Each structure stands twice: as C-alpha cells, then as structure tokens.
Amino acid sequence: MPKVGMQPIRCNQLIQATLESIDQVGLAESSIAHIARAAKLSTGIISHYFGDKDGLLEATMRELLRNLRDSVSRARRGAKATPRAQLRAIIDGNFVPTQVSSSAMRAWLTFWAASMHQPRLRRLQRANDRRLHSNLCCQFLRVMPLEQARDAARGLAALIDGLWLRGSLQGADFAGDKARNVAYDYVDLLLDRSQFEGEPALGPPSL
C-alpha cells in the first residue's frame, strides 16, 4: 500500500505556498517551479493533485473564499440578531486579522484581477459577491424599503471592497480597525437615517 492520506496535507501545503508566492512575488512571477519550491515539493506534484496550474489557482481562490465565509459566519453567530449587530458582524468578519493580513488582501486583489479573464475564477467571485450583497440586503430590508435596502447593500459592499482594495495596495499590514470603523460609521449613517425618516420595511425597527 502506498503512503496514504497525504492528499489533504499536500493540497494544503501547495495552496499555502501559492498564497505565499502571490504575496511575495505576485501572480505573474508565481511559476509552478516557484510555488513548488515554496512548498518544498516537486513541480510534478501540482499536476498530480490539481491537474494543472489553473486547478491550483482555483483551489487557492476557493480556500480564500471559504475562509472569508467561515469568518463571517462565525462573527454573525456571535452577534445579536438586530440588523445593526448583524451588519457589524458581517463587517467584523471581513476585517478580522486573518482577512486583513497583507498576504490575504494581496491574494484577493490578485484573484479579482485574474477573474476578469478566467471564467472559472469569475464564477467563484460572482457567487461570493452575490452572497455578500444578499446578506447585507437582507439586514437592510428589515429596516427600509426594498429599493433603499438594495442601494444600501450596494454601497456597503462597495465600501468594504474599497477598503480592502486600498488595504492591499498598501505594502504594510493594513489598519483593520480603522477600516472597520469607517464601515461601522457608514452602517450607522444608513440605519439612523432610516430610523429617523421612514418606516421599517418589515416589522418594528428593533435596532
């Protein structure tokens, strides 16, 4: 019998090495040889487990997305059920230290750019995007009408992405707290106006 159960170990090794390589030299310079060297494995192992380079990149992006999803889920579970608390939790999930490390943010920007011309990556990005929008919209809908909620979700999603984008363009590790506060503040502005001006869309504005 062959060495068994290595698959998840090797896959993770290679995905981490890919993230490391993208962080350090960028996707364009992240040759298979470079990644394999970073993982202290041979080049052949990549096709063995991922078929080809695109397979590894896709798996790496999936890992990134899964981490984010988990991070947001965890934050939301730990928060109260009010719209404000839930929205803050979503923001928290997006700005926990693991997500705002220089390495993670660079990977995000890299995959965003790559997804423009790679259908597989694109699909992943779109699905993630829709989930974020839908999560935000859901919460806003509890306190404002549909059209307003959509715009609020669009704005908050853009703000989060924009904060990330700017984070990834800074070399040093990014001031996650500062970013989070900017987003918190935006949520407050949106919710406070809603409470002040209009009627909640569904039920009482139990903020």
Next chain:
Amino acid sequence: MPKVGMQPIRCNQLIQATLESIDQVGLAESSIAHIARAAKLSTGIISHYFGDKDGLLEATMRELLRNLRDSVSRARRGAKATPRAQLRAIIDGNFVPTQVSSSAMRAWLTFWAASMHQPRLRRLQRANDRRLHSNLCCQFLRVMPLEQARDAARGLAALIDGLWLRGSLQGADFAGDKARNVAYDYVDLLLDRSQFEGEPALGPPSL
C-alpha cells in the same frame, strides 16, 4: 525613409492597443506580439519607443491617470466652490462615461493588481491615491475637524474605489449613474451629520 514627427502618433497607437489588449485578453495574455498586432505595427517598434514592455505599461498607466486627473479637474472647474458641489464634482469626474467604460475599469483593476509588485507602477498609483485623498480631505476639512475629515475622505475614497472595483468585475458596461448616486448619498450623509452635529472646521458651513 526617415519620417519625422511620428513619435507621438506611434506612442499613442501603442498605448491604445495596450488598453485594448488588456480589455480583451487581460494583461497576462497581452504579449508584445499581441499588442503590436492590435496596433498594426511590428514588435520591434515597442522597444524603439518605450525601451521595453515595462516602459509601455508604465506609459499606459500614466495615460490612464492623466485621463482621470483631467476628468476630475474639468468637473471641478465646472462646479460651484461649496464643499458639497466640489465633492460631487470629484465623484462626477470619477464616474464620467469614459472612466466607467468596461475597458477603462478593467485597465484600472489590472494596473492596481500589477502595481502591488512593480515599484514603478506602484509609485504612480500611490501618487494618484494621495491626490484623491487630499482633494477629498480638503473639502471635508471645510466643514469638519481634521480627524473626522480624514475618516470621511478615507471612506469616500474607498467607496469610489469599491464602486469601480465592482464595476470592473461586471462584464457589461457599468451603471455609472447608480454608482454615482451611491457616492453622492454617502457625501450627503457625511456632510449632513457634520452640519447637524458640530461646528465646521474652517469658517461658516456655507454648504
């Protein structure tokens, strides 16, 4: 036959071909041969005018930045001097149709990503970034204290970038109007709170 005065014509031809190529196949697939073919020129001409490929890319990014700067300047000159009008003008300049064409936005995201690991491009991106932040901060400072103004500028800059980012990730041409309105609304929220809550930082709140 040594034709003279071809330089600006050729340079522009090549820059436009680069943008076209990035739009259509992405930076990774934009080989010199591909760009030269799109420009209907030979490969050799690129080193002739730009030294090497990086030179062409840098020139292309400069062109992009110049266009944006011009667009913002034009919008601001046509606007009233109030903070709100100036902020809206900056937003307008960022969302005029030429800036929110699919082609332009893809180029932006591409260069953002590339600038992470290319010092030359990075410097350009940072300078542009600082100018936007400073422009926004300047206006916010007229109606709020420094710390608040900085956060407001940070937030608005992030929102603008985020709206662009999301625009470039959509295949079709991007709903510039919708995006602009989201940004307008954010400005309004920020300014209105400031007017309501506190004293303007400098002079009367002549909004």
Next chain:
Amino acid sequence: MPKVGMQPIRCNQLIQATLESIDQVGLAESSIAHIARAAKLSTGIISHYFGDKDGLLEATMRELLRNLRDSVSRARRGAKATPRAQLRAIIDGNFVPTQVSSSAMRAWLTFWAASMHQPRLRRLQRANDRRLHSNLCCQFLRVMPLEQARDAARGLAALIDGLWLRGSLQGADFAGDKARNVAYDYVDLLLDRSQFEGEPALGPPSL
C-alpha cells in the same frame, strides 16, 4: 496479501492493454499511465513485472511474433506437403483474421517503425523476417534454382509485408481475403512459370 501465481495473468493483462493502447492512441501517446489504466492496474506494476517500459514493449512484440509463428505453423501442419500448398499455408497463416485485425496490423507497423532505432526490437524483427524468408525460400527451392528461389522468396515476403502495411494504413478492418488472393496469385505466377520454363531445383516438380 501475497497472492501467488499472478505473474502470467498480470503479464498478459498488461500486454493486451499495451496492444489496445497502441491501437487506439498510438505508441507515442501510450504512456505507462495510459497502459496501466487500460489494464486497470497501477503504474508501478509494470516495472514490477517487466523492469521498465521497454521491457513491456519487447514482451508485447514477442507476443505478436509468437502469435504469428503459431498461426503459420498451424496452417502449414494442416496443409499438404507440396510447395504450392505449403506456400499457400504460409500466406494463410499471415492472413488469418486474428492477424489482419486492425488492432494487430497497427501494432505490427508500430513495432516495425520502432525497431528501426531500438536494437532489442530490431533483433526480434530480424529473426522473424529471416524465418519467413527461409520458409518461403525452402519451398521455392523445391521447384526452382537457388537464385530464382531467393528472388521469389524476396518478392513474396515483400508482397506479404506490403499487403499488411497497406492494411494497417486503412482505418477499418482489412480485407484479408482480397489480400490473400493477391498473394496466392503471385505464388501461382511464380510456380507456373517455373514449371513451364525450367527444371525444378530438387527432385520432381510434384506440385
């Protein structure tokens, strides 16, 4: 669990898979992985039984040659002892259905080509070639002088090979009957002339 007595079973499995792979995708594309997959075995087993890929190929060619030899022997044993009958039997042995299947003929042409630059295969091919020539020559010698018999054998051997070659270059299964008749006819022409013109080389022309 060490199963015993698997060797001949596994060897045959692998040889058949090799022939199948050569038939379907050609020798150039017949990687060890491809062959092992066709045999529903692992790649490692090949070196276990045959040392390396060349060993497997050699064994496969030997199998091919043994089949042909057996086929000819069987046909000759079932035929009368006259030169004409024996020559026809040799032809029959070369054109029985198992030998003229598309799969077998493609394998033959493949190994012929490979044998040009692989000493081991070459030796096998030469030995086989000599046996055919000698068998044919032997029969012709009974009815014509040495020099003539040699030329006749050379011609008939070439005709048989040529019919095979053309068969293997046709995609569909090859018209063995047609081919056999062409060869029969050639034998008749050679023998009839000999009977008509000259004295047999050895003994009476008991055709």
Next chain:
Amino acid sequence: MPKVGMQPIRCNQLIQATLESIDQVGLAESSIAHIARAAKLSTGIISHYFGDKDGLLEATMRELLRNLRDSVSRARRGAKATPRAQLRAIIDGNFVPTQVSSSAMRAWLTFWAASMHQPRLRRLQRANDRRLHSNLCCQFLRVMPLEQARDAARGLAALIDGLWLRGSLQGADFAGDKARNVAYDYVDLLLDRSQFEGEPALGPPSL
C-alpha cells in the same frame, strides 16, 4: 527592413534537419531541440516558420511526397508510352537512389506509422496512396479488364511498399536494383499472362 527572403532557406534547412534526425535517432527521439541543433538554428525558429512541431513534421512529409512524385513523373516522361514501359517507369521512380537511401526509407516508414494516429499526415499518405494505385491501375487497364487491373494494381502497389518496408528495416543502404528487378518481374508476369490469356480491356495489346 529586416533580413528578407530567408523563409525558403530556413524552411528547407529545418526539413532537412528533421529528415536527418529521424534517420539517426528516430521520430520518438527527435525533439525540437535535437532538430534545431541539427539545423544549427534555435528552437524558437521552428514555431516561427511552422507554427509547431506538427507543422514541421507535416511539411517534412510533404517534401518527401513531392520528391517521390517528381521522381516518378520524371521517369515516366523519359519512358515510352506502352503499359510495360510506363509501369517500369513508375517502379523506376520509386527506386531511384534518392528514394532508396537509408535516410529516405526510414523517413517513409516513420511517417507511415505516424500517419496511423495523426489525421493530417494520414490525409497526405492516403492521397499519395491513391495516386500510385490510380497510376498503376490506369496502365493495367490498357491490357486487362477492370477487376483484374485493380487486383494487379493492388498487388504491385503492395509489392513496391513491401520492398520499401523491407528496405527501411535494413540498416545499410538498400539494394535498389534487386528490388527493382523483383518488381519488374512481377509486372512481366502480370502482363504476360494477360497477353497470353485474355483480350485487352481497351484497344489492341500494343505492349
């Protein structure tokens, strides 16, 4: 202006190097690097002129076919118009020294084998095959009925191919004269029987 008119020179250099490489180490070992080295050119030049390796191989096979076609045409033009003379001329064209050099014959067998699984090469081989058959058939038709002529053509074509095949499997340069005589003899046998036995298919048997 660039160095001009190099294309035919380089193409021919590369085709000759391909033949040389196939002769010396076989197709399987004829890597692009090996061929380029033999041509004293760089590897990149092959894609420059032929697109890829398959393009070069196809061009090489075309060259081989063109040489054969020319050789046969030349021989036929220099021969009398009688069926026998024309058939001998076709044989001559197939066995002139350039065609029966070790190098040429090995290339033939190589391409025959390769054509089994490469549609492009296959098409070339089939076209060539049909031309030979049609040429032979045409001549036989002048002295025998259609069905007989077809079989005669099939037989002679197979004999020619078989003689070549056997030639290519011999290491040393091949006895073209001997081979030619065997084929001549076959033609004589076929024509003489026809003259003796039956009526010519078309017109008087002006052999």
Next chain:
DNA sequence: TATGAATGAGTGTTCATTCAT
C-alpha cells in the same frame, strides 16, 4: 503482490528582446 505518492529531467511552446537591414 500491488499501490500510487513523489520525483525531476525532458518536452513543446511562448516570449521579450536584439539586431541587421
């Protein structure tokens, strides 16, 4: 006996760059 994980040399191909014209 049999597996398949792992290797790394080798392949075809692409590409930025150079340079003679």
Next chain:
DNA sequence: TATGAATGAACACTCATTCAT
C-alpha cells in the same frame, strides 16, 4: 523610422521511474 528574423531562457506540463507502505 520601422521591420520581422532570430535567439534562448523560461514556462507549464508529461512522464518513466522509484519507493515506502
């Protein structure tokens, strides 16, 4: 000024082979 022929290093990927289990 402009070309495109030519280079050769770098790339992703394949593969026969080895070996721990």
